[in-house]
Amino acid sequence: MSLGNLTNYPYLSTRRVIMGSRGAVAASQPLATIAGMEMLWAGGSAVDAAIASAIALTVVEPMANGIGADAFALVWDGKLHGLNASGKSPQKLTLKQFAGLNAVPKYDWRAVTVPGAVSAWRTLWERWGRLPFENLFAPAIRYAEQGFPVSPMVSLAWKRLEQNYLSLVGKEFDCFKQVFFPNSRAPRAGEIWHSPAHTQTLREIAATGGESFYRGKIAQQIADFAADTGGYLTKDDLAAHKAEWVQPISTNYRNLTVWEIPPNTQGIATLIALNILSGLELSRYPRESAESYHLQIEAMKLAFADVHRYIADERFLAVTAAHLLSLDYAAKRRALITEQAIAVAQPGLPKGGTVYLAAADGELIVSFIQSNFTGFGSGILPAATGIALQNRGYGFSLDPQHPNHFAPGKRPFHTIIPGFLTQDHQPIGAFGVMGGAMQPQGHLQVVVNLADYGLNPQAALDAPRWQFVSDSTVLLEQTASQKIAQGLVQRGHNVQQNPDDFFGRGQIIYKQNQVLITASESRADGLALAW
Structure with missing residues (x-):
């Protein structure tokens, strides 16, 4: 790439x-x-x-x-x-x-x-x-x-x-x-x-x-x-x-293969959302546009609805990762996206501080x-x-009907996820964005920045971010324009901009033609070095 x-x-x-x-x-x-x-x-x-x-x-x-x-x-x-x-x-x-x-x-x-x-x-x-x-x-x-x-x-x-x-x-x-x-x-x-x-x-x-x-x-x-x-x-x-x-899970997005750790982590959320976006021409809209933000947010919203309902310790899954990553399923979920924000996203299948x-x-x-x-x-x-x-046990549900319900000797739902990119079975690089529920959203935005908008690794990290919270509430980074905020409000999003909101902290090491290109974003004290 x-x-x-x-x-x-x-x-x-x-x-x-x-x-x-x-x-x-x-x-x-x-x-x-x-x-x-x-x-x-x-x-x-x-x-x-x-x-x-x-x-x-x-x-x-x-x-x-x-x-x-x-x-x-x-x-x-x-x-x-x-x-x-x-x-x-x-x-x-x-x-x-x-x-x-x-x-x-x-x-x-x-x-x-x-x-x-x-x-x-x-x-x-x-x-x-x-x-x-x-x-x-x-x-x-x-x-x-x-x-x-x-x-x-x-x-x-x-x-x-x-x-x-x-x-x-x-x-x-x-x-x-x-x-x-x-x-x-x-x-x-x-x-x-x-x-x-x-x-x-x-x-x-x-x-x-x-x-x-x-x-x-x-x-x-x-x-x-x-x-x-x-x-x-x-x-x-x-x-x-x-x-x-464990065997990593992946999906193909544009000309990249994006890899994540399988459940009990939430990395599959990134892959579900990318599958939904893969059928949309995101690059027809400018990166800094309400249209692009809206489509990404809605895809992530639908992905989270499934992840929060079905993901748990893999021994307790009622729905397989392969089912959630089916392209036919992604097409059905994609059809739910309209010009207006989904008020409350529902799961689509039948019931079955980080560094x-x-x-x-x-x-x-x-x-x-x-x-x-x-x-x-x-x-x-x-x-x-x-x-x-x-305190990872905080990630358990106390609902005995939920696959992520607490039980002795069980792994809880996990938020932390390392990411990886390959192309034609060759490594492109390692990447990650820290921060609870922001992590799969950060992964999605970095991949979109690289694959749809052609940004280099440092710019892909530094670009303004959004964060879906729940229902129709979305946080926008202060660096996102008011025009974008207004456009999202017109589409039914409840937009909030606060300088104290947390939008993750990421790093990338990208390999191209035997050259290692590394980046650490400005939201942390981080440092990238290469020799």
């Missing part, structure tokens, strides 16, 4: 294209990008670089991910491989513990599932790592032990979460607040933050190859803290966890994502560990 003009930016022209031929790393925080580049410069693989970046991000961007996070990856080594390292719910936790509730409590032991990120690091390294496993931890340990200056966007996000977490009451939350809010406030931009707890835990994981986290000293610490504070995770839950290789990074070298391309879910996660941190436990 030929890229848009690399010297012409229709958006945010302060950014420059970064190109190289030997290796590249793009992450949402500069120190994490440098951690990955250190591995490449030391002779490591792109997987070594990606893991080092991911580990560093647990320290330098802790309000979005952590050692207690989940992770997914797509890796190209001549063909595409998918890894699902998401954890399951505790075996001792049952629906009885949710009696009287309409939803899983967000900041609560009942939202904690087994953390899978450490297993992702180890599993990927075993297959493609070149450097000693311990070496991948060196930058993160350095940042945690010596401290690092908190970057501006990280500081802002940390500050926004301050009240949520400082207001939590209970001994299960005390250790968390001591680690992340030691002065009863978030650190300010430029302040040095360090964590002895992270240092100690990362050293233990490095020295044991991750074994301690699931079957050793750290597993015992987590289980003991849970038992002491009313939690449900046990050593058996941790020991039973295993990252799983993203990419890395590449001459052989491998890695698309990697990990997250605690909402902010720091559950607000629970086992004493002296630095492990902020995720």
Whole structure:
């Protein structure tokens, strides 16, 4: 696929294209990008670089991910491989513990599932790592032990979460607040933050190859803290966890093949929406037009209706991914799009805080994502560990008729999704956009920008974004024109523009003619480097 003009930016022209031929790393925080580049410069693989970046991000961007996070990856080594390292719910936790509730409590032991990120690091390294496993931890340990200056966007996000977490009451939350809010406030931009707890835990994981986290000293610490504070995770839950290789799912859009991780993630939403758009001539409308925005929003709205009704742990699916990705089905859904916004989209079939990074070298391309879910996660941190436990269980439904209903030993519906592009069975590159329900919408918009509008990778990330919320409500980024906003209102959309709305943070590594073209967008502190 030929890229848009690399010297012409229709958006945010302060950014420059970064190109190289030997290796590249793009992450949402500069120190994490440098951690990955250190591995490449030391002779490591792109997987070594990606893991080092991911580990560093647990320290330098802790309000979005952590050692207690989940992770997914797509890796190209001549063909595409998918890894699902998401954890399951505790075996001792049952629906009885949710009696009287309409939803899983967000900041609560009942939202904690087994953390899978450490297993992702180890599993990927075993297959493609070149450097000693311990070496991948060196930058993160350095940042945690010596401290690092908190970057501006990280500081802002940390500050926004301050009240949520400082207001939590209970001994299960005390250790968390001591680690992340030691002065009863978030650190300010430029302040040095360090964590002895992270240092100690990362050293233990490095020295044991991750074994301690699931079957050793750290597993015992987590289980003991849970038992002491009313939690449900046990050593058996941790020991039973295993990252799983999965077959990526895809669809063809224009001249690209777009790849996602299969359920239990929401990546299929992007593919469903692209299938709907594939029968529309989107490029006949300018990119910055109400017509183009309207069609994309409606396609995404219909995709979400299906995803929120049918997607769950794949062992519990009543509808297959193949059925949802059928082009005949896409045509039926496409026929529902008119000049006016669909007020409330319905599923069409019969009932049956995240970080993203990419890395590449001459052989491998890695698309990697990990997250605690909402902010720091559950607000629970086992004493002296630095492990902020995720609250992915919040993604479960408590409706016993829903395929995503809570059950012991089950994976919840997951929002985090790495993306990948190929063309004619050759890799084009890795991409991702962080941010809850914004993620498949960000994937859709990046692909449309590349395939329909010929934007180069940096411009494809920087272009103004929209976000479908629910019913007919749509958020528009401040950089979108008032003409677009007015045009959407005329079509029946409830349009809101707020400078504090979150429109994701993405990275891309794009391969063309053996050249690696990498980009990190301006919505984060991120950095893209190549050599």
